[in-house]
Amino acid sequence: MSVPLLTVRDLHSYLATGQGVVRAVDGVSLTVHEAEVLGIVGESGCGKTVTCRTIMGLMPTGTLYASGEVIYHPHGEQSILNARPSELQALRGAHLAMIFQDPMTALNPVRSIGDQLLEAVNAHARLTRPQARARAIGLLERVGIPAPARRMRDYPFQFSGGMLQRALIAIALASSPRLLLADEPTTSLDVIIQDQILSLLLELQQDTGMSMILVSHDLAVITEVCDRIVVMYAGQVVEEGTVADIITAPKHPYTQALLDALPQGGQRGQLRSIRGSPPSLIDVPDGCRFAPRCRHVVDQCRSWDTELIETGEPEHAARCWRQAELGRSEAWQSSDSA
């Protein structure tokens, strides 16, 4: 559990656009351990996807300006951020795999599922034709596609959304990667299918012993599946910790607000949202980035920012300098009603 597999240190990904420099990821550090599921949660545009794509080296080279370190430990202690394209290419698929948000567009529409799966199976291994085919069918069966041998001939438009996501998972797992980055894998699926896909991912993760980064804007999804959670806001990590710590004792006002916004089963009434919207990542305000929307903001928050501060619990840290002062979760609840 405690052997680190991937370490991201002080990652900055800035995108040059016509409007200015977008500071999409601004100083993110995180660690994924062996056989661990790490959740990254945050609202749209907080840098989750850019973080994943930067790790995979998939950002467009013309517009990305990145600094920091991405260390994939089995590959050595050298950052893979500046690795040669051929080196990165050898890592992608075989060691690091990624599945995408929209399964409808992530498969090539003019090629059959089997063709694309076989390509993935053959990409990083030397197999004979029957071996590759057997492996491809086995993978489809493993992800729960009925009559896999027959479905190999089908084209993506003949699959439903959930089936496509299953097929994509099979393709991603074709070379038995050590780390799977799942970028909102269930966002475009309905709730029933979402649940099936999540259990499938978790099952595969436990079977293979791979690590997984699960990105979502849905805290409910994250808490269901993950061991540890990283909460991102406006390109920064605002809180990280184990699921239990984050759920029972969130220290950052943003995490607290996210938890508050979850609909409570069986309770009717107004859904609680976080007022305001995230800051522009082009003109980033001084001070704490959450300050304009924070219920506990004081003047100092607007002028100076802090780093992640250890909360005292193991592996739990929050980017709020008033966390001790604001107290424990009970205190939060009371300050809400006040």
Place this chain on the structure above:
Amino acid sequence: MSTMWAASPSEVLMRAATKAAGRRRSVARRRMTLIAGLAMLGVAILAVLLAPVLATQSPTAIDALHPLAAPFTPGHLLGTDQFGRDLFSRILYGGRIDLAIAFGATSVTLVGGTFIGLVAGYLGGRVDSFLMRLVDLFFAFPFLVLIIAIVAMLGPSIFNMFVAIWITSWVSYARIMRAQTVVAKKQQYVLAARALGYGPLRVMFRHILPNTASAVIIFSMVDAVGNIILAASLGFLGLGAQPPSPEWGAMISDGQNYILSSWWLATIPGLAVVFVGVAFSLIGDGLADLLRAGDR
């Protein structure tokens, strides 16, 4: 359809069934375009390949007794030209040259232009800028003038005409392919392919090309017609096939002197050009419908 409301469910079903049948028919009709085009081209190719069997005379044999014979003269199905050469035989043998141009010139520019456009669009940056400025350079010249200049420089012959077309015609393919590639490159399946560790060549040829090839293939059918007409034009100008070898453009050119007295000399090769041109156009249309239907 103005309304979908009907008196009873069975009526709704009937209407839907009628509509579905109509749709099937229209798909079949679209296929017909392609089949008709292929059939016409097939006839042309067969006729040209079987020229030694079908032709009644050698294309260069001179029947000195019957110059400028009208069509349906006994022994000369389509008549003879001013030297008494059999027009039917000359059309068949001439078709060899014109069809060779349609296929030979077009296939090379199709493959070359597609490759260059794919590379430019996928790699982007300086490679793209350089290749596309090169394309602009070619487009800046009047096309026919450029061809004529190259043929004039290399010397008039059929092979040099091929070379001239190869040098100049790839640019359209490159431009079409580049535009398609730039769009396809942004698609998530390309990102997904790269995430699986596929190299740039694999991504280009196995992921982007199958999605973008239809546009250039359809254009190549139009271009094949264009090349036949170009060959005819160059033949007409005396820069293509040299006498006495038969070539449709050259035959039209020869026939123009007799257009008032012996109209068939220019008209019959012209009709041959039209026949092959229509065949390619129908194939192009049919392919466009068929390949576009795959999206639905």
